[in-house]
Amino acid sequence: MERKVKVVQYGVGKMSLYTMRYVYEKGGEIVGAIDINPKVIGKDIGEILGTENKGVKVVSAEDARKVLEETRPDIVIVTTMSLIKDLENPLMLCAELGLNAITTCEEAFYPENSNPTLTKKIDELAKKNNCTITGSGYQDIYWGQLISSIAGSTQKITKIKGSSSYNVEEYGIALAKAHGAGLTLEDFDKEVASVDRISDEERQKIVESGDYLPSYMWNVNGWLCEKLGLTVKSQRQKCVPQTYKEDLYSSTLGMTVKAGDATGMSAVVTTETEEGITIESECIGKVYAPDEYDKNEWTIYGEPETTIVVAKPATVELTCASIVNRIPDVINSKPGYVPTCEFGELNFKIKPLNEYVK
Numbered sequence: 001m002e003r004k005v006k007v008v009q010y011g012v013g014k015m016s017l018y019t020m021r022y023v024y025e026k027g028g029e030i031v032g033a034i035d036i037n038p039k040v041i042g043k044d045i046g047e048i049l050g051t052e053n054k055g056v057k058v059v060s061a062e063d064a065r066k067v068l069e070e071t072r073p074d075i076v077i078v079t080t081m082s083l084i085k086d087l088e089n090p091l092m093l094c095a096e097l098g099l100n101a102i103t104t105c106e107e108a109f110y111p112e113n114s115n116p117t118l119t120k121k122i123d124e125l126a127k128k129n130n131c132t133i134t135g136s137g138y139q140d141i142y143w144g145q146l147i148s149s150i151a152g153s154t155q156k157i158t159k160i161k162g163s164s165s166y167n168v169e170e171y172g173i174a175l176a177k178a179h180g181a182g183l184t185l186e187d188f189d190k191e192v193a194s195v196d197r198i199s200d201e202e203r204q205k206i207v208e209s210g211d212y213l214p215s216y217m218w219n220v221n222g223w224l225c226e227k228l229g230l231t232v233k234s235q236r237q238k239c240v241p242q243t244y245k246e247d248l249y250s251s252t253l254g255m256t257v258k259a260g261d262a263t264g265m266s267a268v269v270t271t272e273t274e275e276g277i278t279i280e281s282e283c284i285g286k287v288y289a290p291d292e293y294d295k296n297e298w299t300i301y302g303e304p305e306t307t308i309v310v311a312k313p314a315t316v317e318l319t320c321a322s323i324v325n326r327i328p329d330v331i332n333s334k335p336g337y338v339p340t341c342e343f344g345e346l347n348f349k350i351k352p353l354n355e356y357v358k
Helices: 016-025 045-049 061-071 084-097 116-128 138-151 173-178 185-191 200-209 216-228 315-332
Strands: 006-010 029-035 058-060 075-078 100-103 132-135 156-167 232-242 248-250 255-257 264-273 278-286 295-303 306-311
Touching (some): 006 016, 016 029, 016 075, 075 084, 084 100, 100 315, 116 132, 132 315, 138 156, 138 216, 138 306, 185 232, 200 232, 216 264
Parallel strands (some): 006 029, 075 100, 100 132, 156 278
Antiparallel strands (some): 156 295, 232 264, 248 255, 295 306
16 A cells, blocks of 8 residues: 555544554554543544544544545554444444454454454455454454464363453443442342353343353354364353452542452353363453552463463553554455454564555
8 A cells, every 4th residue: 555544543542542643654644533421522633642633623523524524544443442332323324435444342342253244244244345443452362362372382181271350441431341340249149140040042042132241252163262272162161350458539430349349350261172172261341449550461272281471461452552553454354244353463563554455
C-alpha cells in the first residue's frame, strides 16, 4: 500500500490512548473516532492523547454509520465491550459496509465456541462484502502463540495448564462488571457462578442461543485447540469469587469493594480432547490489593515438561500493541470472521504498517 493505513477508533476510553498512539507511531493515521461518552464527544483526539490537535473529533456512536461511510477506513479498531453480543451493532455495521475490524473484545478472540450463531451472522455478511472481522489482544501471544510455539518444541503432550492474573481496574467498567467485581458473594453466586452449574447439554443450548457468558479462557481454549489441531470432546468452566480481607476502592467502578465482597473472579476452563490432551486454563481478574501484580504462567506436561512464567507483564500495552501489529494481517486476510489462529504468527512491525499490506 502506497499511502498510510487509515484507521477509525471505535471506543475512546482507556485502551484507545494506546491504540491510537501506536497507530500514529507505526505510520498509520486516525481518520475518525466514535464513542458514547458525552465527556469525550466533540473533543479532538489530540486533546485526549495529550498531543497537538489532530483535526479529528470524537463523534457520537449514533453517527457511526456516517463517519464510517465518509472516511472509508482500511480498518476499524473496536475497544468497547467484553462480550461479542454487545458488539453486534458495530461489527455488523463494519461487515455491512465492507470494512475490516479488529477488536479487543475478549470473547471475539474465538467466539464460535461461545456464540456460534452471531459469529456465523457476522461471518456471512463479512464474506458477502469482502472484509475481515477478528479479535486480538494480550491473549494472542501470551495465552495463544506463546503456548503453541512451546508445543512446537515438545515431542509428546498430555496436558497444558495455564494461569493468568490481571487487574480489572486497568480495563474499564465493562470488564470489571463482567468479573463480578463489587458484588456480594450472594449476588456473585446468583449472577455469575450459577451460570455454569448446568449439564453439558444445557450449556450447549445456551451457547447456541447466544446468551452464554464465557470466561476469557473459554475462548482461548477453543483457539488453542484449533491452532494445535485438537478435537474438543468436552469443555466446562467454573467461576470462583476472589475476595480481600480489607476494603478496596475501585476507581473504575467508582465504589469501595467491601472486605469479603467479590473483588473479581477466577475462572477455570477444562477442555478434554479426542486426542487425549487436556487443556486447563485459569484467568484471575480482580481489583488488586496493593501487594498484588499480574502474572502469566503456563506449563506443558509431556516430553519434556516446560514451564514459562511472565511476571508483571504490561498487559494493557501488550494488548494494544498486539492489536496494532495485527492490522496488516487483518487487511491481508481472506474475508469473513477469521480468528487470529488462522493468520499465522503475530510479528513485530518495524516498518510503517502500510508496507506490510499486500
